[in-house]
Amino acid sequence: MSDRKDSAEKRLGASTMVLTRGYDPRLSLGSARPAVFRSSTYVFPTPEAAERAFSVATGRSRQAEGEDVGLIYARINHPNAEILEDQIVPLESGAEAAAVFNSGMAAIMTALVTFARPGDSIVYTVPLYGGTQHLIHQFLEPIGIKGFPVPAGHTKHLEDLICTVPNLRIVLVETPANPTLRMSDIGLAAQKAHERDPHALVMVDNTFLGPAFQHPLMVGADLVLYSATKYLSGFSDLLAGAALARDTALIEQMKASRIMFGNILPPDECWLLDSRLPTVMLRMNRASKNAQRIAERLARHAKVRRVLYPTLFTDPEQIRIRDAQCEFPGGILSLDLGSKAAAFDFLRHLQIGRNAVSLGGVETLVCHPKTTTHSPLPVEELEAAGVTDGLVRVSVGIEDWKDLLDDFQQALDKL
Secondary structure, eight states, rough: OOHHHHHHHHOOOHHHHHHHTTTOOOGTTTOOSOOOOOOSOOOOSHHHHHHHHHHHHSSSSSSTTTTTOOBBBBTTOOOHHHHHHHHGGGSSSOOOOEEEESHHHHHHHHHHHHHHOOTTTEEESSOOHHHHHHHIIIIIIGOOEEEEETTTTTTTHHHHHHSSTTTTEEEEEEEETTTTTTOOOHHHHHHHHHOOTOOEEEEOOOOTTTTTTTTGGGTTEEEEEEEEEIIIIIISOOOOOEEEESSSHHHHHHHHHHHHHHOOOOOOHHHHHHHHHGHHHHHHHHHHHHHHHHHHTTTOOTTSSEEGGGGGGOOOHHHHHHHHHSSSSEEEEEEOOOHHHHHHHHHHOOOSSSSOOOSSSOOEEOGGGTTTTTTTHHHHHHHHHTTTTTTEEOOOSOOOHHHHHHHHHHHTTTO
């Protein structure tokens, strides 16, 4: 029966499996969609079942194929997490397993702490999301896990660091970079890291373009990380994180850490996020089309020094990487307005776009990274990464693109 089910699933598309995989209405009184299970603890049918459940949950033994291991306690796992983790897998090409967390930072922190030990090295692209870079500097380095930054898109520098840093354990790539949109070669990073050490892990923060437009596991990455708060959820009303991998053992190790840290995504948030998954591709496609139309027109505006957006790349190396690993350009663009004063005036005059951090929502959000999301970082790191005083990041939503363009133009005209 299991083999027939697996072969039937392989014939289905992701947009079908995200609605059908991992949920049996017969176990929920026939409810067409999953209910919310708010129980904190679960009753075992036998003492042997309890023993087996704890053995699997704590990693002392592995769950057999087709085995139904009972639930224990909601900090360890619960029905809504299991359903969500099953249904998010088909969205990420190449994934076989997933784990969900109570924020994107929780997913990143759990991944890094699970697999890196004191004395290990992490090579990471910059700029990263400010919280991730802060985590490396303020938490990991003081406990002996050394970070080695490399500017996003510097392929030769990335290759050299991967091949030379002592005790390489993790390569963490955020591509496109936040907020400069510079892209890094995932395939090269994976090839060089695995040649150096088969146990080294390549992790990709895929929040900007995944799961619709970029598929890191298909080009060699080991682990894909998300702030599911962003496009996966899409309505700026919940916090969540996710990790996905082809190797189920990696996810099992992260789940064991999750038990200790207590950072599993709670049932209500799992239920909400699961309900958003079927529309991820629709929302991301609309946002990407809107952003491309707006970016290519704002690039001609006299008050804009330059627009950072994948279809406007002029660097041959950036074009090569874009064409090799991205299907569409996505919904994020950045504007270089030349100065902090100009950037602040632009934000002040927006009428539709909202001056807020975060991204990936159905509404358009605009922020000044240097004084907000990336403000904890040293000035020299910001300058080296291209996060300048005049840079404004725009997360384009699904509004009418002409209305958004008019809004941006009127704000620019007032500078």
